[in-house]
Each structure stands twice: as structure tokens, then as C-alpha cells.
Amino acid sequence: MSSTGFNSQNGAGGQPYANGPSQNPVALHPSGPGYNMAHQPPYNPTQVKGPMPPGPGLYNSGPYQPVPLVGSYQAPPGQPMLHRPSMGPPQPMTPPQSASPGPGLRMPPAQATPPPPVSANSYYQHPPSWQYGAPPPIGAPPSMAVPQHGPVANHVTSSPSPAPPQLSVGYNAAPPAIHNTMQPLGPPATLQGYTQPGSAPPMNSMVAPQSYQPGHIQTPGNGAPFPNSLDHLETGHTMTGPAPPPGPPARHMGQSYPALPPGYQNTSAPPNASPMHHPMQTPSQPYSHAPQQYQQTSAGPAQLSPSLAGLSLQSQTPEALRVVNLLQERNLLPPGPISPPTPCLPQDLQKINCHPEVFRSTLTSIPQTQSLLNKAKLPLGLLLHPFKDLTQLPVVTSSTIVRCRSCRTYINPFVSFLDQRRWKCNLCYRVNDVPEEFMYNPVSRSYGEPHKRPEVQNATIEFIAPSEYMLRPPQPAVYLFVLDVSHNAVETGYLDVVCQSLLENINSLPGDSRTKIGFITFDSTIHFYNLQEGLSQPQMLIVSDIEDIFLPTPDSLLVNLDECTEMVQDLLKSLPHMFGKTMETQSALGPALQAAFKLLSPTGGRVSVFQTQLPNLGVGSLKSREDPNQRASAKDIQHLSPATDFYKKLALDCSGQQVAVDLFLLSSQYCDLASLGCISRYSAGSVYYYPSYHQQHNPAQVECFQKDLKRYLTRKIGFEAVMRIRCTKGLSIHTFHGNFFVRSTDLLSLPNVNPDAGFAVQMSIEENLVDMQVVSFQAALLYTSSKGERRIRVHTLCLPVVNSLSDIFAGADVQAITGLLASMAVDRSVTASLSDARDAMTNASIDSLTSYRTSVLTIQQPGLLAPACLRLFPLYILALLKQKAFRTGTSTKLDDRVFAMCQLKYQPLAYVMLMIHPALYRVDDLTDEGALNISERTIPQPRVQQLSVEKLSREGAFLMDAGSVIYLWIGRNCNPNFLTQVLGVPSYPAVPQNMTMLPELDTAESQRTRAFIGWLREQRPFFPILHVVRDESPLKASFMQNMIEDRTESALSYYEFLLHIQQQVSK
């Protein structure tokens, strides 16, 4: 066999990496390359919110004291009232895990000693701009040395020493022998037609599971577990917020600017869409397909030379660097979706690279040095969607998972084979032996071609992990539903929807014969349900002592779903009526969550909490902090950080026991999402928010809730997961964004992982990447599938290294940059202030364009100049400033704002971009020209319009896709054909006020419109409500607020914003 191709591709022909370390300096350092303690300083625990309670645990974990029943709650007829049982032995799961790991070792145990949470941007405190990726100061601040003094140290005190390293051995087990079975993953309920990038191994060839050399060659020597020292590197948290210090007053822009040319002003009545108003508009823009334009075009032997990778940009001016004067070119949007830039790699490397929807970088060309990165003034970071539903995913069953002996990187397409028997790690450059078993290729069924193995042909791959990757039998799927049944909750009618949806989907819950399920309801007391087989009906058990929550019958509250389906169904049918007449208004959410935690502690699992009001009883009680008079404040917004540590601490307890909490908030009143949301944020849960939910008054919201629930209940889920991100030596990660708990510098604890969660990380360049042509990033997600398999999903991204500013700019991914900045700004809003975050975002665009002007442009021209690849940057920044999360001067409910912040942090980039910059289409004249054809459906593809009222026409109908909501705006003089053929009404006045659904009319226009909307909806995991908007509609204001390019009373128009930036850039 010849491994030449791979050698060459990966630049390991023998020389390119000659200067790379042949000995991994961190070979004995289990944290992988570059993740040493020096990275900890950024995690400066500045956010201590208060002294932690002493003692081993937050909750009383001692033996229960018999307490007389306080039976204040009247059980519904037929339900026995529970008396606190005479206490038997304490339940085994009660003590916090950190105190005693107990019989059931947790996969990621070390998280029981959570480090002090810190601000992601704590070292970027003062300048209102970010120093992207500045290397953290060397030497940990003293506070880091004693994590147990952090705010969550209640866990730590009981277990001051790091968790035993061997606990996570499995994750780091050395590669033993091979034994492969390729098997296709059944097509998951996928929402997106993702196909494996590249043409490498035809997956069909893997379709038939092939077993060969079954169950053999376990090389015990190799199997010796590497002590999982990674986990003792506990570091700080990235996502907390201390009470924001009083920040500087917001910088207001917009008053001091010159009057605008017509067409930039937001007028209440849309002007006619006369072409006179936008002479710049030319349908065929030269850069409409810009992202693809600087692909390597070389073919043949040339592309085998890795040195070309970094050079290709210099010979020509790529489209990405075309100079655009933003003040002159107004019509910057491409007509369709914006594709990410293609990294400038040799074609065969690029075609095998990780798909950008899964893994992308803000800079597709990595600067050689930190100082170069600093000059560019662009943030360096990665955006991940690691558990995305994929239509095609190669799955390898193997007793040998080949990994680097030094840094534990999984073998991947970007390693190099020195010869048949040795491969060189692309992250730490250690030379590893190719295990004998790896010489056999299960795809081609041939021997001696290790470089053709699926692991080396796919940048995204999944392994079914052998037993070394397990510390205990994989946990079963466990689902616990915690339902608010107070008067307020019952009044909204949400309980019917939840129960109905569960009844309909009970057989589709991911799981196997071991799946368990349980229910808790609560108002002023906590109600458990004994669903044990053999009972004639579900038995309700009421615990009214919410000060000291206990489990009345610990063994029968979580039951096997298969065995007890009927009992569960009985309960679901009766629940909605059981509380129909309740007058109980109090809500003991905190105690209910404590109960849920106790119930799931022995196994781990998922808690789904449904809450409809501010919790006002027991631990975790909250008070309204919102001042409605401040909703439109032009100043800083208060109360973005939690009012109490309770939810965060409980979340960390949950995380330690592999329990994730998903929060469904259905409320018309302020619920303090900033506090409640912590329960999900730190336990890797999700937050769903349905403001003004009501069964009768808000049918659109009900539909949305129903659709979301169905997806939620049936989507893929991974349990007891951890995700580690490794990168080539020299690069390092310093801040994570998303919902999780950071267990060590590069390890995220994810009690649950779901296919709709996104993550971001900020990177810095710690050592110069001189002599490197490419660098790689690898995300490995180890999880337990709902079928009880331990699996590892691995994504590897390879990017070129460049040494000139122009190359860095040429590779800038403006959407990824915007997404990362949004996450950083959320952190900044909480840790510093909203105005500080706003200033930092504005300065981000100013700084990068200044750098471009002064360091890249060789010929100075008047105007505001940007490279074509960043032409949308100021627009996106302005959009962020006007986004619900960050806007000022526009009435915004505090919970709405906080929810938007949550979404910006944990949604995958594609959805974040729609939230930031919605897509506007004219839809009254849809045609099949340029339409997509997807499974015999024709999907029109109207052109994306600028977000300005000048694009609206009273004769037209316009659809605005804002991610979680879609508006269909109908012009007053809308084409009657559209009204009749699509809306089914005779005239404009007949358009119903609250129309949220299009009638299914048998007309071409109706079919086209519905096909288009349906297609938009299919592309996301949540259900966007459709609102038909007329001039008189209350929602018209929301629609108009998304007209980002227009001026409002409190915010600049795009043109004004550009002038402001130009002023700063020219300084």
C-alpha cells in the first residue's frame, strides 16, 4: 500500500513538521497539548456571590427525622394523603456525591467539586472592546488556588481533594485492538439535509454491518487505562455573573448625527418601493456567491503540497478581499443564504473537512501568532453544533479506538502516516504506532491501507465505545416530569397539552427496555406518584414539609416505562382534572427541584420542569425585580444576573449526578428567568419560554408549545456526556459559551446532550505557529445513548495557518464572528453592564475595520472601507445592538431580554443569525424560477431583501423569518390575487386580526407560499409561529423593530451607524 497521498496531504511528507515538537512536552500531562494550568488565570473567580454554606452539602443529607405529617393539602378524592413515613434508613443517594461517590460511580465524577465560577470576560474588564484571545496572564491568581472558596464550594468542602483520576479512565483508555463493525446509523429524525462533506468512503459500502474477526485481539497492554488526569484540572466556570458593577453610562448614538437621506428613515407608512430610492440595487451582485470564491483551484500534484495551503491567497486578490465602500454600496445582502467561507486548503483536504454547520471557526485562516491576531482585531473562536442530527454518520464499532498516546487525540483525516506502521498526531506531533487491527479496512475489506480506514476518511465519525470507556453500566434513559399545578398553572391550560403530548409520544421517548419515568407535581406542597406495577391506580403521595424534602417511597416513584405504561397513561389522563378546582396560588418550585434531584441522583437522567409563575414558597423563592417603568430605559438594565445562588448550586449538584434540568417557562408575568434559568444553564439543560401562554387567549402559542414538545420528547438524547475540545499545540481555549459545567480547562460536563444545542469557545494563540501549514481542532463528545450504548462522536476541523493580515481578513467568517461576539456580549452584559457590552460590540467593528484600513489596504480611498468578506459586519453589529437582548430605549420585558440572551448563548449559529438579522422576502409574486426541488416538492426561493421599510411595498406581501417567529406583512394595497389565492380573503380589511395559519387552498399561489413557509420551518428544531401582520396589528411594532437598517427613536439607522464607524475609523 502506499500512504503517499496522506503523507503529502497532511504535510507530513517528512519535513513540513520538522520543527514541530517530536516529543510532546505534555506527554505526561494528561490535559492534552496546551491545556496546562497556565490557562487557568482567565477563570478568575470574580463572581463570588456570597459565602458558601459550610458543611458537606447544600441539603440536609443526614438521616431523616420523623416529622408529623402536615397535611395541609387536600388530596383529590381517591388519592390517599401521604403521611411522612416513619423514616427508615436514609436513602443511599441522598448525600451529595462529592461526599461519597457511592456505589454508582459517575462517569464524570470530578464535577462534584465544581470550581469557582468566573466571568468569561473577567480579564477583559475595562476597555469597552475585547482583546481577542489575548493570552491569559501567566500564573494563576491566588484565588484560583483554592477553588473551594468559590461560591459553589459547598460541594467542595466535603471533598477537597480532586476526584480520583481513575474515575474517568474510560474516556482516556488507550487504544487496544481492533474489531470493527461499520453500521449505518438509521436516519435520525433529521431536520436538515446534512450530508457528510467530501466524497470519501461511500457510506453505502458501510451499510451492511460487517463483522470481522469478531471479538478478538484485545491487547491488554494497550488497554491499560491512562489515568484520567484531565479531570483533576478543575478550573473555573465561564458563565456566571456577579452583580454588575455600576458601569459607565451607555453611550448613546443617534442624536448627534446629521439628518438622513430619505430612504434611511423609518417612516410609519412604507414608501413605495420605487427603484429611485435605491439606485444601488443591482440584482446581480458580483459577490453574491462570495464565500466560495477563493477555493483552491489547483489540481494534480500541486494540491498535494501542503505548503500551498497558506500561499494561495497571496497570488491574487480574492473576492473576499475586494474593497467595498460601505457608504456607497448599500445593497450588500446576497440573494440567498450566506455560506461560510471555505478554508483555503488543498481540495482533497477541504472536501474531507468537518462540515461548517457542525464545526466552524471565526477565522478560517489561523494567524501564526497572537500578535498578528491582536493586530487583526478579530475574535478567534470556534462554533460547534456537536450533536446535530445528521442524515449520514459513519459509525464504527471497535474494541480499538486509535488515539494518540500523548494527547489522546482520536485518529482523524488530518494525521499523517509516516509509513504503514506509524502515524503522526496532528495536534501534538507525537509519532504513534498503527495498531495491527487498524491495518484492516472494514470498508474495502482489504489489508494494509490504514489511511483508508473510515476514521481517517471522515472528519465526523462516531465510535461505539468498548468497555474501557465505561465506569459503570451505561445509565438507562430516565425521564422525570415536574409539573406546576398551582391555580395559575391550571388556569393556563398547559397541563392538558403536556399530558396529551406525552400520551401521544410515550412510545417515541428515546430509550429501551430499561427506560424509567416518573412524575412530580407541586404547588405549595410536593406531590409524588407511586406508579408501581400491581396498584390498581396511580397513588398520589403528598409531602407538605417543603423545608426538608424527602422521598416517600423512593423505589416506586420512578418506574420502568415498559412495565408500567398503563399506569403512566392512567396518570396522564387524570392529571389535568385532578387540580381543576385548586385555589392554591403558591409555588414551591425550589423544593420540587430538590425532590427531583433526590429522585434522579442514583441514576442520572432528565428533569423536565414546567413552571408558570414566580416561585414564592420555600427555598429558591423569588421576588419580582422588574420595574415595568424601566423596560424602555435608555440606560443600563438591572437584574440580568441571578437574584440567588440557589438554582445554580442545585444545577451543579445535578450536574454531579448526571441530571440535567430543562425548564419550560409558561407565564404572563415576570418570572425572573435570570435566576430560574441557572438551573438549566449549569446542568446542560434547555430553556423554553412561552410568554403569555394561555390555552384560550393565545392559540398560536399553544400550537408552538405543542410542536416544540413533540420535538422535545422524541428528539435524540445523550446521557452522562462529556465533551472535550482539543487543538493543535500552540493554541488554547480560554472561554466556553453554552449550557454546561466546565469541569476542567477543556472538558465540559453535559449530563444531557441534545441535538439542538450549540456551543462556542474563544481561543488564543499561546505559542507561535511558525512552520505549521495547518492546525486542527477536535471535539469529542462521549455520551450514553438512549439505548444504553456508550458512544463517542468525534469532529475534526483542519484550518490553514497564515502569516499576513490580509490572509487573516480574507478568511474571516462574518457570521461566526458575529455569533461569537454575541455570546461574549451576553457575558459582558451580566458581568459588567449592558452599555459596556454594547460599546464593546460597536468597537469590535470599528477596531477591525481600522486594522484593515491601516494595515491591509495599500491604497487609501475615501469612504468606509471593508473587505468583501466583512461587508456585513457593521450591519450585523447594528442588528445586535437592536436585538432584544441588547437593545435600549425600546420597551423590552426583562424576561424577554434574558431569554434572548440565553438563546444567543446556546443556539447553534444558524438560528442565532436569524435572531440577529432576520431574512425578509417578498412573497406575493413567488415563482418557481430558481426553486428547489426536494422530494417532489417545489420550494420557491425568493430573494432576501434588506431590512428596511423602503423595501416594503404597499402592493406586496412580505415574509420575515426571524428564527423563532415568522411575520407575514400584508401591504394595504396588496395584490388582490394574493389575498384571495393565498389568504383566502376577499379584501385587505377582511384579513383576520390574529391570523396565524394560512388556509390550505388549492391554488398554485397558496401551495407555493405554504411550501416556502413549511420549508423554512423544517430547517429548525423549534416551531416558529406565523403571524399575519396588517397595519393595524398589535404585532406591527415587533415586525417594524426588525427593520434594522431604519432609524428608530432610540437607535441609529444603518447609514448613521456607518457614519459613526467611519468617524472612528478615520481617527
Ligand SMILES: [Zn+2]
Ligand atoms: Zn497527540
